[in-house]
Amino acid sequence: MSRTIFLLALLTGLAPLAAQAQSQLVLKSDKIDLPDRGVTFAGPGSDVLNNNCLACHSAGMVLNQPAMAAASWKAEAEKMTHVYKAPVDEKDVPAIVDYLTRTKGAG
């Protein structure tokens, strides 16, 4: 069925529409490919983030954060491990916090 008919079916009436108009509407299977930016953390100390953080999310979210106190960065890192069960090595958390505080600023 064409998109035009689909649109017409939607635009012709108030809800609920007549049974006949309803039969006009078809939903089509869909498939997408998501772009992969391949952005990673850079600079001294970044390996520990690239190894621990990128399994669940790309780097952009972190890089867009404002400057925050070390305690806030630690809370974020611990939220990822404790709440979201991220496979982050506990012994890497201080290095992650150190990197974020150095590169993003300490609020």
Next chain:
Amino acid sequence: MKTDYVRRAITRRQLLGHAGMAGAALAAGPVWAQAIAKLPLPGGPQERPIATDFPHKGAMILQRSRPPLLETPFEVFDQGVFTPNDRFYVRWHWAVIPTEVDADKFRLAVRGHVNQVQSLSLKDILAMPRVEMAAVNQCSGNSRGFFQPRVAGGEWAHGAMGNAKWTGVRLKDVLDRAGVKDGAVQVRFNGLDEPVVPDGPDFKKSLQIDHARDGEVMIAYAMNGEQLPLLNGFPLRLVVPGWYATYWVKAINDIEVLDQPDDNFWMKTAYTIPDTPHADMKPGQTGINMVPINKMVPRSFVTNIKPGQTIQAGAPTLIRGIAFGGDTGVARVDLSSDGGKNWQVATLGKDEGKFSFRQWQSDLTLPVKGDATLTVRCTNANGIAQPDQPNWNPSGFMRNVIEATPIVVA
């Protein structure tokens, strides 16, 4: 539950295999076009890439690529009250999101505290009585980037919202088909997205049974006359008019009627707000009762004048924008150019329904040259007006302060 009709972005194994491989990507570097949006967030960072390569999407502000977090560029809101599907913002919690759905095989389960478990095809749902409603979908954390002190999270400007005409069926009708048993207290919704790690909390949200059966909550299969983009929840998305978007579960395939209150992480811990006026508290304040975020509150924006824009002194300038009332309609919109000492009533545009954006406009003549600030205030049909002080809470939720647009009169 059998879900052979879906493919997802990345499997858990692939994702976990990503660890340790990241360094390999470093050498390649970014190859996409680098158009930049500048968001006026206090303290920054302000720059975001503009992405044009997400499926079914036009130019979007890239907040995060995986899982996608795409913000609507603000100029889109000046183009009409309905946000085009290809500019509608995108927000997913977990990276394992549906990327392929077979429309013939898809099934929506209705189960739990019901008389007759249902497994509904899209054809079944299309054959049910159809309803249509214009409604604003706004992220709980829309405008989070303006919080001061700043808070962690998606650092949105004002573009984590959109307004669409939703077409679908009443949730009530779907529940009635299954027959809700006495003693039901809530209804829980789950979608095709999955946690990256097996023991991570799956994203699920619940509504009180009376809310779920109020005849307004919908299951939508079309927005703005088209099937939903996969990134916005194809094939079915919950529409909870007047409530924050966290409840508008995308790609829902499971409805579970509960006889006990839902205490899952996404209801009990995440998406909670201080139980105070305007969900406001002080940083570090203790002893605050936290409750699940719920109804939206009024907001309004100038859309045709950019911050810092120059307008002509002594001549009428058309000021235009959008407003929404939150959980009810817009009663009035007022415009001020002197920091809120004097207000002039704006003319409201066509009423597309109480949950929709509403356009407003007003001619403004400023005789005195120099710097000025436009402020706009929405009052909703319940008499609730936007506050003149910003709220603060640690999650950056529910901003609805009167927004200011600095201008130059010359």
